[in-house]
Amino acid sequence: MRRQIVTGAPGAGKTTVLRLLAAAGHTVVPEAATDLIEAAQADGDDTPWERTDFTERVAALQRDRQTEAAALPGPVQWFDRSPVCTLALARYTGAPVGPVLAAELDRIQGLYEPRVLLFDLLGSITATPVRRIGLDEARRVEHVHVEAYTEHGYTVVRVPAAAPAHRARRTLDLAATP
Numbered sequence: 001m002r003r004q005i006v007t008g009a010p011g012a013g014k015t016t017v018l019r020l021l022a023a024a025g026h027t028v029v030p031e032a033a034t035d036l037i038e039a040a041q042a043d044g045d046d047t048p049w050e051r052t053d054f055t056e057r058v059a060a061l062q063r064d065r066q067t068e069a070a071a072l073p074g075p076v077q078w079f080d081r082s083p084v085c086t087l088a089l090a091r092y093t094g095a096p097v098g099p100v101l102a103a104e105l106d107r108i109q110g111l112y113e114p115r116v117l118l119f120d121l122l123g124s125i126t127a128t129p130v131r132r133i134g135l136d137e138a139r140r141v142e143h144v145h146v147e148a149y150t151e152h153g154y155t156v157v158r159v160p161a162a163a164p165a166h167r168a169r170r171t172l173d174l175a176a177t178p
Contacts, residue, residue, distance in 0.1 A: 002075060003066075003112045004175050005082045007149070008119035009142035010131045013164060017119070018080050020168040027074035031081045032061035033089070037130045046129075055090045059083050059101040066111070076175055083108055084116075088148040092141055105152070116154045117174055118146065122161045 006014045015031060022028040033049075036057055040048035048054055062083050069077050083104035090097050097105075121142065125135050133141070149156050159170055 001070070001077060002175070003069075003077050003079060005079050005084075005112050005116045005154075006119065006171065007081055007085050007116055007145055008159075009121055009138040009145065010133050011125035011135075011138055012119040012121050012142070013161075013167065014119040015080055016164050017167045017171060018078055020164055021078055021171070024168075026076070026078055027069070027072045028078045029065050029069045029072075029080065032065060033058045033081070033086070034130055036061060041129055049093070052095065053098070055086050055093075055095045056098040056100045058086045058089070059098075059104045062086065063100070063104050063107070066108075079112070082112060082116075084148050084152050084154070085145060087152075088141070088145040091148065092144045109152075112154075113175075114154055115157050115174075116149050117159050117171060118142070118149075118156050119159045119167070120161050 006018060008014045015034070018028045018030075036054070037048055045051075062081070066079070069079075083101060086101055087097065087105060089095070090101065121135065121138055123135075125131070125133060125138055146156050157174055159167055159174070162170070
């Protein structure tokens with residue numbers, strides 16, 4: 001089983017492309033942070049990412065989803081982000097790396113494909129209740145992601161901005177080549 005990480009700054013279009021892959025029958029493991037934010041906002045917490053335990057909660061959900069994904073079908077499983085993204089988020093926001101995130105960073109060594117697909121920004125960002133970031137800030141977030149993945153021994157392969165269907169084909173092609 002191959003586990004492929006797809007990453008990028010908020011608003012880069014990765015989730016849209018992964019939804020296309022899921023609709024085509026591929027196994028996709030959804031992003032944890034967005035789901036945690038949406039659930040917290042539904043419960044009245046408008047900015048859960050400001051909580052000191054946010055990155056720990058994201059890492060715990062990523063762990064649970066990755067563990068559950070072992071039973072899912074497919075020669076390739078597509079992961080919308082990974083604990084290395086959570087590390088990048090912690091660094092970007094100044095949050096501490098707690099014991100859950102630290103353990104996940106150790107546990108995943110060798111678990112995912114060594115090449116990470118990083119979606120380039122599209123040139124603009126649509127604000128949502130979950131995504132409150134501008135383009136300049138997103139570029140800084142992207143840089144922190146590249147640094148974190150490189151530091152952890154991954155090769156970052158960029159997926160250029162394009163229409164979602166084109167990016168989906170490019171993503172499949174990249175995963176098929178060594």
